[in-house]
Amino acid sequence: MQQTDALLGRFLAGLAPLSPLAVWAHGSLAAGDYVEGRSDLDLIAVLPHPPGAGTVWRVAVLHNRLRAAPLAGGLHCTYLAPKTAADAERRHLTWAHERLLRRPVTPVTRTELHTSGRVLHGAPPADLLPAVPTASSPRSCCATSATTGGRTWTGRTCGRGTYGSTWGC
Numbered sequence: 001m002q003q004t005d006a007l008l009g010r011f012l013a014g015l016a017p018l019s020p021l022a023v024w025a026h027g028s029l030a031a032g033d034y035v036e037g038r039s040d041l042d043l044i045a046v047l048p049h050p051p052g053a054g055t056v057w058r059v060a061v062l063h064n065r066l067r068a069a070p071l072a073g074g075l076h077c078t079y080l081a082p083k084t085a086a087d088a089e090r091r092h093l094t095w096a097h098e099r100l101l102r103r104p105v106t107p108v109t110r111t112e113l114h115t116s117g118r119v120l121h122g123a124p125p126a127d128l129l130p131a132v133p134t135a136s137s138p139r140s141c142c143a144t145s146a147t148t149g150g151r152t153w154t155g156r157t158c159g160r161g162t163y164g165s166t167w168g169c
């Protein structure tokens with residue numbers, strides 16, 4: 001995981017001027033089934049305030065500077081703030097698939113953060129991200145694999161929306 005650690009170190013150093021309150025990993029990196037060179041790096045950065053135009057510019061510059069680094073194409077990060085973190089429907093600034101977009105931090109991701117999130121910097125998820133109500137949280141995450149275009153993908157199917165269409169297996 002030398003390339004992963006190097007990329008995360010560069011990312012955290014580049015993010016430091018934005019004074020993040022926390023940076024968390026979720027998905028395979030947090031769950032322990034991360035495979036360097038194959039898995040995405042799914043991150044959440046909690047900034048002190050919702051990103052304004054200047055912050056959006058800095059985030060874009062940071063990710064563009066990392067673009068040539070090994071594994072950078074798989075680095076995905078959503079940027080949220082404590083003031084807006086409770087709204088599971090709110091779309092937050094996100095760098096994914098080498099571009100900026102806005103997307104929500106789903107109940108599945110929120111549950112992952114609370115159950116197996118990995119703290120890379122700052123406070124743990126329980127301190128800054130409200131827990132998902134029990135009725136909204138997925139009951140299980142299941143190992144799965146699929147073959148698409150001749151390539152086999154291995155991961156987890158969890159809950160509704162992001163990773164699958166039904167709760168459980």
